[in-house]
Amino acid sequence: MEYSKVYLVKGKEIAIQRFHPWIFSGAIARKESNLNDGDIVEVYDNNGKNYLATGYYANGSIAIRILSFEKAIIDVNFWISKISNAYNYRKKLQILNRITNVCRLFFGEGDGASGLILDYYDGNVVLQAHSYGIYLQRENITKALIEVLGNDLKCLYDKSAETLPKNFSQNATNEFLYGKLEHELIVIENGHKFKIDFINGQKTGFFIDQRDNRQLLAHYSKNKTVLNTFSYTGGFSIYAAAAEATRVDSVDVSSPAINLCNQNIELNSLKNHEGFAVDTFEFLKDKKDTYDIIVLDPPAFAKSRDAKHNAVIGYKRLNSMALKLIKKNGILFTFSCSGVVDKYLFYNTITAAAIEAKRNVKLLHYLHQPPDHPVTPYFSEGEYLKGMVLWVE
Ligand code: SAH
Numbered sequence: 546m547e548y549s550k551v552y553l554v555k556g557k558e559i560a561i562q563r564f565h566p567w568i569f570s571g572a573i574a575r576k577e578s579n580l581n582d583g584d585i586v587e588v589y590d591n592n593g594k595n596y597l598a599t600g601y602y603a604n605g606s607i608a609i610r611i612l613s614f615e616k617a618i619i620d621v622n623f624w625i626s627k628i629s630n631a632y633n634y635r636k637k638l639q640i641l642n643r644i645t646n647v648c649r650l651f652f653g654e655g656d657g658a659s660g661l662i663l664d665y666y667d668g669n670v671v672l673q674a675h676s677y678g679i680y681l682q683r684e685n686i687t688k689a690l691i692e693v694l695g696n697d698l699k700c701l702y703d704k705s706a707e708t709l710p711k712n713f714s715q716n717a718t719n720e721f722l723y724g725k726l727e728h729e730l731i732v733i734e735n736g737h738k739f740k741i742d743f744i745n746g747q748k749t750g751f752f753i754d755q756r757d758n759r760q761l762l763a764h765y766s767k768n769k770t771v772l773n774t775f776s777y778t779g780g781f782s783i784y785a786a787a788a789e790a791t792r793v794d795s796v797d798v799s800s801p802a803i804n805l806c807n808q809n810i811e812l813n814s815l816k817n818h819e820g821f822a823v824d825t826f827e828f829l830k831d832k833k834d835t836y837d838i839i840v841l842d843p844p845a846f847a848k849s850r851d852a853k854h855n856a857v858i859g860y861k862r863l864n865s866m867a868l869k870l871i872k873k874n875g876i877l878f879t880f881s882c883s884g885v886v887d888k889y890l891f892y893n894t895i896t897a898a899a900i901e902a903k904r905n906v907k908l909l910h911y912l913h914q915p916p917d918h919p920v921t922p923y924f925s926e927g928e929y930l931k932g933m934v935l936w937v938e
Contacts (some may be wrong), residue, residue: 546618548587548599550577551609555591561598564923566654568600568609572822573633582713583681585612598823601678601687605710610659610676622681624689628663631656632693640917641665644736649753655919655927661686661709664749666741667732668699668924671749672722673708678715687722700724702743719744731812735760737783738812740805746807747777747802755780755842756839758878759916761934762840765876768836772796774825774867780804781840781878786815792835795820796828829866839867840878847883856883857894868870868906871937876909878933888913888931895933910934 553561557572573593580602586609588597596845599619600611601738617623631651635641640648651663651668660676661840664917670690674680687701693864706714730741734756743750759781762771766785773781776795786793800822821828825843847856864879871877882890888911912932914920920928 548585549580550589550593551575551580551602552577552589552591552593553597557593558590558597559892561588561614564614564921566600566611566659566920567607568611570606570608570863573608577705578749583676583677583678587616587645592701595606599715601681603676603678608847610678619682619685621685621688621692624685625692627651627656627658628686628689631663631695634919635917638916642741645733645734645756646740647734647739647753650917651852653927654920654924655921662749662869663690663744664751664753666730666743666750668694668697669726669730669741669743670694670701671743672699672701672703672705673749674703674705675708677709677713678703679711680717688808691723698723698869700726702726704743704749707906717894726886734780735784737787739778739783739809740812741779741806745801746805752777752780752842754882754914754918755880758880758912758932759784761773761910761912765838766790769876770834770872771838772836772870773840773842774828775842775844776820776840777802778804779809779820779892781842782806782818783809783815785838787813788817793818796823797826798824826866829863829870832870835870835872836875837872838876838878839871841867842860842878842880842882845883847885850885853883853885853890855892856886860886860891860894861898862902864895865901866901868899868904868935868937871904875937877906877935877937878932879935880912880930882930884926888928891931892933895935903910905938907936907938908933909919909936917924 554574583688584602598611600609646667650665662673664671692837705718706719741750763784766788770792771785771799774796776797783797803820803822846859915928
């Protein structure tokens with residue numbers, strides 16, 4: 546198959562030779578033909594002598610996203626190779642095991658295909674295409690998943706209407722591409738049960754990226770009072786309650802999330818829990834009791850570079866409010882999932898919050914995303930989740 550060729554501005558091939566998976570529009574010197582969103586292209590250096598990569602085109606500042614650094618035909622076999630590589634990596638690391646049947650099966654650039662997210666819930670897979678180029682590959686991806694997962698695949702649900710760029714999301718419908726959900730879905734993560742509603746829930750239904758960090762919270766929770774803010778369906782709360790926290794409060798502005806959180810507490814036969822469907826800032830403002838442990842896991846405060854400054858102010862305010870409320874010798878678990886707030890900026894922001902709260906703190910752990918959300922050294926932008934655990938005196 547012949548793909549359209551794109552030639553880079555002289556010198557711009559260096560980033561590709563270092564395996565960076567994006568090409569910005571300013572790096573393109575000329576195109577062989579007019580290109581539409583989603584067209585597969587081959588990328589060459591300026592004089593056309595050296596092939597660099599194969600990817601797909603988009604009208605926008607990121608003009609090409611790389612799918613392969615070696616010549617490739619983007620067909621079912623290509624996706625079989627990509628997806629089986631991702632699946633085997635997770636199997637080798639035993640991320641899926643006897644007590645965990647939920648994981649991120651494919652994480653965009655980290656697994657070598659920018660724009661593709663696949664989340665695995667006990668054989669039920671949710672796809673989110675973050676670009677039109679990936680959206681156009683849905684049929685190939687579906688066939689590849691059937692081939693790679695075999696009998697393990699129960700259904701595939703496409704939830705891209707929420708993640709595609711605006712001009713494409715209007716015409717996209719969330720739908721099953723293979724099979725359907727046979728009954729209410731309950732998964733297990735480190736032995737804890739969670740009800741998953743991937744159709745109506747946020748993102749793909751669950752925040753899979755906090756699995757290891759929840760386990761760490763469990764380690765500290767015995768005989769402690771725990772406040773889990775931005776709790777969603779209670780990921781952190783279930784682990785804390787199961788680890789014998791004396792009391793767990795969950796706070797989320799979404800009542801369906803708190804409702805599911807309460808159901809998850811019941812499902813795991815846990816007690817000493819209360820859910821509050823309120824804004825975290827309001828909840829913290831009026832709070833007089835203090836807690837031994839507070840978890841702060843807000844949604845991304847900054848979704849773009851322009852929003853970075855306000856995001857930092859938001860993180861500082863939130864963390865300072867929580868730090869003031871923590872008991873002496875308590876613990877703060879604090880996170881940011883804003884891609885544009887890098888770890889150094891986040892750490893500096895938390896330091897500023899501790900100074901403002903006038904608390905002496907010690908750093909217990911730096912946290913980040915688990916290995917099923919792989920970060921490669923070639924693409925540091927992929928490291929979006931960062932966290933800190935502080936001992937608060
Ligand atoms: N910690 C969760 C994931 C958090 S996602 C887990 O482990 O599953 C962020 C959550 O913050 C979402 O559930 C969203 O409903 C909630 N949220 C957003 N703004 C909020 C606010 N101002 N106050 C409380 N919750 C909020």
